[in-house]
Amino acid sequence: MNLKKQIKEIYEDEAKTYDKTREIFEKGRFANRERKLLSEFLKRKSLVLNLACGTGRHLEFFVNRLENEVVGIDISVNMLKIGKTKLLNTVKKNKNVHLIVADAENLPFRENIFDAVVCSRAFYLFDNKFRILQEAHRVLKKRGNLAISSIFMDLLLTRIGIKMGLLGADPKQYPYTSKQLVDMFRKAEFENIYRKCIVLFTGELTFLPKPFLHIINVIEDKLQGGRWVMVLGKKKQRI
Numbered sequence: 001m002n003l004k005k006q007i008k009e010i011y012e013d014e015a016k017t018y019d020k021t022r023e024i025f026e027k028g029r030f031a032n033r034e035r036k037l038l039s040e041f042l043k044r045k046s047l048v049l050n051l052a053c054g055t056g057r058h059l060e061f062f063v064n065r066l067e068n069e070v071v072g073i074d075i076s077v078n079m080l081k082i083g084k085t086k087l088l089n090t091v092k093k094n095k096n097v098h099l100i101v102a103d104a105e106n107l108p109f110r111e112n113i114f115d116a117v118v119c120s121r122a123f124y125l126f127d128n129k130f131r132i133l134q135e136a137h138r139v140l141k142k143r144g145n146l147a148i149s150s151i152f153m154d155l156l157l158t159r160i161g162i163k164m165g166l167l168g169a170d171p172k173q174y175p176y177t178s179k180q181l182v183d184m185f186r187k188a189e190f191e192n193i194y195r196k197c198i199v200l201f202t203g204e205l206t207f208l209p210k211p212f213l214h215i216i217n218v219i220e221d222k223l224q225g226g227r228w229v230m231v232l233g234k235k236k237q238r239i
Helices: 003-019 029-041 059-065 077-090 128-138 154-164 178-187 210-222
Strands: 049-050 071-074 097-101 114-120 140-151 190-199 228-234
Touching: 003 077, 029 097, 029 114, 029 140, 029 154, 029 228, 049 059, 049 128, 059 071, 059 077, 071 077, 071 228, 077 097, 114 128, 128 140, 128 178, 140 178, 178 190, 190 210
Parallel strands: 049 071, 049 114, 071 097, 114 140
Antiparallel strands: 140 228, 190 228
């Protein structure tokens, strides 16, 4: 079974429990920091393509907060069904969200139509990662933005944890650092590329006194690498 088919079957089965088992990413410190970066990066009232949108973790934020129109794609029918149900309760303007079953490696859109492409916490699942970047470049408008947030091998503790199987991850899915993804961006003809640390530690860290948590936030704000990082770039125009 190829990776794409395997991933689809996994998420079709996990759709009903997905939001509950991923709560640490859907709200709280991680989500707040990731959306803070996206709000600094994305233009308001723009057309955004959300790759592997799942059950729609960012849809309310895109539409209600940034007033974007969003096209969300995913290969899991069941994930999108749950996403559509959530829209009725959370998104003010449902007509500004379009959910489509599609393959991110072969996007069913013409060239130069999106202002931004966002992929949150799913990039490591794709089989042909460079193809994802090429497709994003194709559908983006002139000077359009690409944002990818993922777990990376930047930290020694992450590398040790993955290799020892402590993080529940297949080492083959994490063969790169955020610096290496930057190189992939360049190869795919993106420019003005930079990295921003989302979090060094995934948990809420509520056990820490507020002054210590504030220090960690300040450190994360200044870092480029980390465990979870967002890589951002602009479409480079071919001459």
